[in-house]
Amino acid sequence: MKIGVIGGGAVGLLISSLLADQGHQVTIYVRRQDQKHMINKIGIEFLSSPDIFQVRAMLIDELQQEDFIFICVKYYQIEQILTVLKNSSSTLIFIQNGMGHIDLINKMDFASTIIVGTFEHGALKVNDYSVIHTGKGKLNIALLSGNELVLSSTYKAIDSLSFPVEIEQNWHVMLSEKLVINAVINPLTALFQVKNGEILTNPHVVALGKQLCKEAASVLQLNAEKQWRRVIGIAGNTNENESSMKMDLKNNQLTEIEGISGYLLKHASVDIPYTRFVYQSIKALECYREREDKDG
Known part of the structure; x- marks a missing residue:
């Protein structure tokens, strides 16, 4: 699958590397040219193992069409990202702490399916291209709006032993x-x-x-x-x-x-x-x- 990950923080780096390990074509979208350059040059380094995962890095304003896009930015960055995503037809998966992002998402008129998730893995960013996997967990996902069949197809596409996914019936x-x-x-x-x-x-x-x-x-x-x-x-x-x-x-x-x-x-x-x-x-x-x- 073609998967985009918006956000070059700990969670974005970890999700990108775990999905790349499954064989997906992963593009991580970041804010800074320096981070884009380092990831394209080195890849994402998994410091809890000797692995380096090759993913493509692009800037957020270079966003392309993807099968799924994981949005892994902080709450206070969401409004800016939503303006970039408003015309996207990709399935959008929002992973933020708290629930403030729900109020912002509901103000938008998205044509695509919107999924929200809670991420139970532990991750620690060391630098622009290195992350430590501090604790294994799972990704819980639920449908916020759109097609329920897309939720199940998303689950089937990304669920694996290294990246376990569980569908929840009630997002709230x-x-x-x-x-x-x-x-x-x-x-x-x-x-x-x-x-x-x-x-x-x-x-x-x-x-x-x-x-x-x-x-x-x-x-x-x-x-x-x-x-x-x-x-x-x-x-x-x-x-x-x-x-x-x-x-x-x-x-x-x-x-x-x-x-x-x-x-x-x-x-x-x-x-x-x-x-x-x-x-x-x-x-x-x-x-x-x-x-x-x-x-x-």
Whole structure:
């Protein structure tokens, strides 16, 4: 299959390499000429193994027709990407943290089938062409709009032992359950600058996590106790992982807090003070890092 991957971050690099390993014709679309040049020259280097995967790299404004296009950019980059994709007839697969992107996608009038997904693999970008596969998982996909037969054909085309895919029947439940995880683990690890598992070792952080989970579950109409058990399980299973939000702050980059906690605040019918606090705290840290970057 001809598969496009938009986004040269950790997830984009990992998905590109895993699909190229299956024999698909993969093109990764990136923002910078330097990254395009390095990937075309070297390929994508898998640092957790000796493998190098040959994929084609192009700039985003050079987007071509593909059978499927994975959109792996951060939430705050989605609006710009949607303008590039608005006339595409390719099947579009959106993989973002949170649910803020759903509001933006629904404003567009896409003719193609839209699939949303949650990606459970762990990935760490080392440089423009190197990625570490820090944890194996699966890709969950669900139909947001369009042809259900396209969803099943997508599954058949990309599902494999190295890239397992699971179809979910309800996109809202799938994304809501992932959003609860993101709304607890991401801001807490970012604020306290700890690994995922460490939020379970400090009773005060655990108390904060329970409140964040309770608020998120309430907004999304999920069972809070069940969701807290999921948070504990995932934080424990990924105990050595660094959350994307923690790494974004560490690297002086914007976070996806707007699409996670910001989405909950936007859709809440009552005050959710713990969520509002972590949202404003992360936004404040983004401002400090932006100022330091300018001063530096």
